[in-house]
Amino acid sequence: xxxxxxxxxxxxxxxxxxxxxxxxxxxxxxxxxxxxxxxxxxxxxxxxxxxxxxxxxxxxxxxxxxxxxxxxxxxxxxxxxxxxxxxxxxxxxxxxxxxxxxxxxxxxxxxxxxxxxxxxxxxxxxxxxxxxxxxxxxxxxxxxxxxxxxxxxxxxxxxxxxxxxxxxxxxxxxxxxxxxxxxxxxxxxxxxxxxxxxxxxxxxxxxxxxxxxxxxxxxxxxxxxxxxxxxxxxxxxxxxxxxxxxxxxxxxxxxxxxxxxxxxxxxxxxxxxxxxxxxxxxxxxxxxxxxxxxxxxxxxxxxxxxxxxxxx
Numbered sequence: 001x002x003x004x005x006x007x008x009x010x011x012x013x014x015x016x017x018x019x020x021x022x023x024x025x026x027x028x029x030x031x032x033x034x035x036x037x038x039x040x041x042x043x044x045x046x047x048x049x050x051x052x053x054x055x056x057x058x059x060x061x062x063x064x065x066x067x068x069x070x071x072x073x074x075x076x077x078x079x080x081x082x083x084x085x086x087x088x089x090x091x092x093x094x095x096x097x098x099x100x101x102x103x104x105x106x107x108x109x110x111x112x113x114x115x116x117x118x119x120x121x122x123x124x125x126x127x128x129x130x131x132x133x134x135x136x137x138x139x140x141x142x143x144x145x146x147x148x149x150x151x152x153x154x155x156x157x158x159x160x161x162x163x164x165x166x167x168x169x170x171x172x173x174x175x176x177x178x179x180x181x182x183x184x185x186x187x188x189x190x191x192x193x194x195x196x197x198x199x200x201x202x203x204x205x206x207x208x209x210x211x212x213x214x215x216x217x218x219x220x221x222x223x224x225x226x227x228x229x230x231x232x233x234x235x236x237x238x239x240x241x242x243x244x245x246x247x248x249x250x251x252x253x254x255x256x257x258x259x260x261x262x263x264x265x266x267x268x269x270x271x272x273x274x275x276x277x278x279x280x281x282x283x284x285x286x287x288x289x290x291x292x293x294x295x296x297x298x299x300x301x302x303x304x305x306x307x308x309x310x311x312x
Contacts, residue, residue: 004043004138004298005034009070017070021048021281024290030297046293047085052077058083065296068289070280072147073227075200078311080283087306088292096150096282102225102277103151106249107160110221111137117182134159141193142184142207143198143226144170145312147278151195163187167203167310188215193223199312200227210235219246223278225277227255232277233264240269251277 007021008016014036025032038044041060049055050070058067059082066086069077074089103207109115112131112143121127137160141152144166152162156174163176165187170177177188194216198204208222208231222245224231233254237247249271250264264270292302306312 002031002033003045003224003293004038005032005046005048005293006038007034007048008045008053008055010053011036011047013070015054017048017282017286019287020286024286025293027287028290028294030290030294046230046296048289049077056080056082056087061085061199062197063290064134066292068292070289072280072307073200073224074312075227078306078308085310086302088302088304089306089312090280090285090288091304092280092284093145094281095278096147096279099147099225099278100150102130102251103223104158106223106271107139107193107195108158109153110247110249111222112145129150135160135161136267137192138163140165140187140194143174144172144175144185144192145197145199148195149175150198150199163191172267172291182265184212184305185215188212189192192217192218193221196222196226196230198226198230198284200229205229206232208232210238210265213239213245216245218244221251222248224248225251228256237263237267240267247271249273251275257283286302297304 007017022032042062044064046063047061047064047067048070049067054197058080062085065087066084068088069090072090072095074087077087094260099303111134113129116126127175139155139160139162141148141162142166148164149172152164152175156162163178164172165178167179169179194209198207206229210232213235235246236245240248247269251273252275258272264272288303295302
């Protein structure tokens, strides 16, 4: 008997994911019936979901074996009291490689001072400031999950000394790992560039507040492709205006799309990118969904299960 998959991630995603998912199911040897609607919640074996999808109450899906999220972030799901089924977040190679490329690109941009030349086409020969070598530019990676570790390794391969911080202690070859409040202060006080790739929880909301921004060396750069509320916007704008923070490259925001009148748009030391750092790609993420359904049907453990107590 085929397994029933309810694609509850919304009409736009249905058009984008329907064919890649069916192809992945076939490649995995799965017998699947998938639809973007259902009149019988009790018949659903798996739910493919994304925040903003077509359901909010998971209670009627009493036989659902797992909810498989299309995105890496699950902060809007873990607080849903009706979701009692196993919840898996998305971890796939396409998303990971996209994040690595975004992080490396913007770290190198600020490390090499590229903006002065890209925007300085005014006849002035600017060769007086030689940037340090990568080995002389400490970088902090706040968040050492799949994306943080991959990005940190990509930077260490370019000789950047990377210091990593996470809530719980970790040991990663080639990366100085710290945890706890003292560890965060140590990392921030040395980091000329800080990359934020933490999950959003009550413990990380407004993590980069005025006190923590003040710990960073004068002129340091913030790069946030993680979650918008990791940063206190007001504190960041003040630090930029007071020349304590040199630049902020921001890909995620408290409200998206970022409102046209938000001060980030006009600030000369802020770069806004429209949540493009790393997106789930249908071809690769469909393979992850298919593998998790294969595991469920075979009675094997699911990949990338969310720890509800931690929120990620």
